[in-house]
Amino acid sequence: MEGASTKGVLSHLSLLEVQARSRKTQPQQPSRVKELKAKVEALLTQRDQLRAEIETHKSLKKLRASMDKQCTHEEEEEEEEEEGMDEDSENSKLLRLMARHTQLKDLLHAHHVIGGYNVTKTRQGKGMCVSLATAYEGVYLETYNLEIDVKPTVRISRHDVPPFIPLNNLAEQSSMQTDIRTLLDPLSQHLNAFAGRKQQLKLVKELHKSVEVMESNVLCSLLVLMFTVPKEKTLVLCSLDYTDRTRCLPTRVHFKCDDKELPDSPQWKKHRSLLMETPVHKALITMRKMGNIV
Template identity: 85%
Template sequence: MEGVSTQGVLSHLSLLEVQARSRKCQPQQPSRVKELKAKAEALRVQKEQLKAEIETHKNLHKLRASMDNQCTNEEEEKEEEEMEVDSENSQLLRLMARHTQLKDLLQAHHIIGGYNVVKTRQGKGLCVSLATAYEGVYLETYNLELDLKPRLRISRHNLPPFIPLSSLAEQSSMQTDMRTLLDPLSRHLNAFAGRKQQLKLVKDLHKSVEVMESNVLCSLLVLMFTVPKEKTAVLCSLEYTDHTRCLPTQVSFDCNDKKLPDSPEWKKSHSLLMETPVHKALTNMRKMGNIV
């Protein structure tokens, strides 16, 4: 009897345990409803945000069309009435439209290689501006005017006469790709501007260094140094045979002390002048004690 009673109690406890587990597995109806309501609210907010974004893009598209087509004041006012936005939102949209317009212009500017191009003579010609810069400083800007018909050709320019424009044009495929002319031309102009700026910096920063000779292309530069200890004068010749670079292709020293150019200190000076801009190389040479 005791065994039967014990078995009955255990069966009852097992049943209760199964029922308890069953209740835990069943979702709580109130919490489930609350969860669905929160999800519905989040979807509603997302829907409103999407509607606002779509409306903003529509308004931006209208403003961009207005700006690109240079609408009259009456047409612009009509566009504003159709948008039905207050003045503050209207100004914000205009700023956003202007921002996208400038981004498109910058992208187009990048596509054409960063050159400023404007139409001339009622679309019969183009004027390309080629700006030069060195070490982050903008220098001279040169202009190249081209005729479009009957075929593309250079009509006028203000480039220095020693820039080989004719040979660059002959070597290019300018009829199908203008950048085959503009890119090498820009390299020539920027290299010349860089060499010219280096010469100016030498004169401004290194008063003890005498410029003995230079030419208009700045492809030849002869400097005179003074060695501190011996007070020996040293002539330094820098030749820039590659006119698309700012660094020399050959550097030579000349002085009474024939052993000086072969010394370790002046071999290092030779490397500096070959590998760094001349005004910076002179600063390092002074720090090394090679020149006054």
């Protein structure tokens, strides 16, 4: 009997424990329902956002097609592509700006891919014209054009590159059949170096009236200047040799004057280094400030 009563007490205690647990879980059910409702609302909001993005993407795609056609055809194409859109609405204006933004991003990417060169198609896509702009110290100078046939093989058909630029050699050394930039990059380097040397010579004549230009060639790869030393009134002949035609700085600087010791003096050795490391028109300004030339 005692064993039976013990079992009965244990069963009763177990039942009470189950009931207590049940009461503890009951208040949590409403919060779980709230949590699920909030999740559903979030998913519905996300769905609406995705639908809006899809519609925006479709509208942008439509506008991009219109803008791309407008670049090659006439503006009348645009009206057909934008039929049903309210051009005066704020949404329409925003979409047009977004489409223009994506169009410009694509153009910039393409411009970067081709190395920053301006390229236009010619002869119904059978050729292309590449414009190579030159600049020095932030100033745009001459622009040269290269017309290239791409079919059946890649070859230069016409150009206005100066004859002293080794265009044929650069073409032979390049892999232009598979990568046109192997020709355009070194050619651009040659042209910009030439434009830079030419611009330096122009600046020397404009900024340094007391410095006489004794000799220069068409390629501006040789420049001979005459300096006057203030104290002794000694004349110094300075030869600048630009043997590396892809650079704007000389590879050799030589002084010559009646005073045999002057070219090898510490001061004029510094001037030699200065002229080899600094554009000539700027180096002359430094030499004048130091009082070594008139």
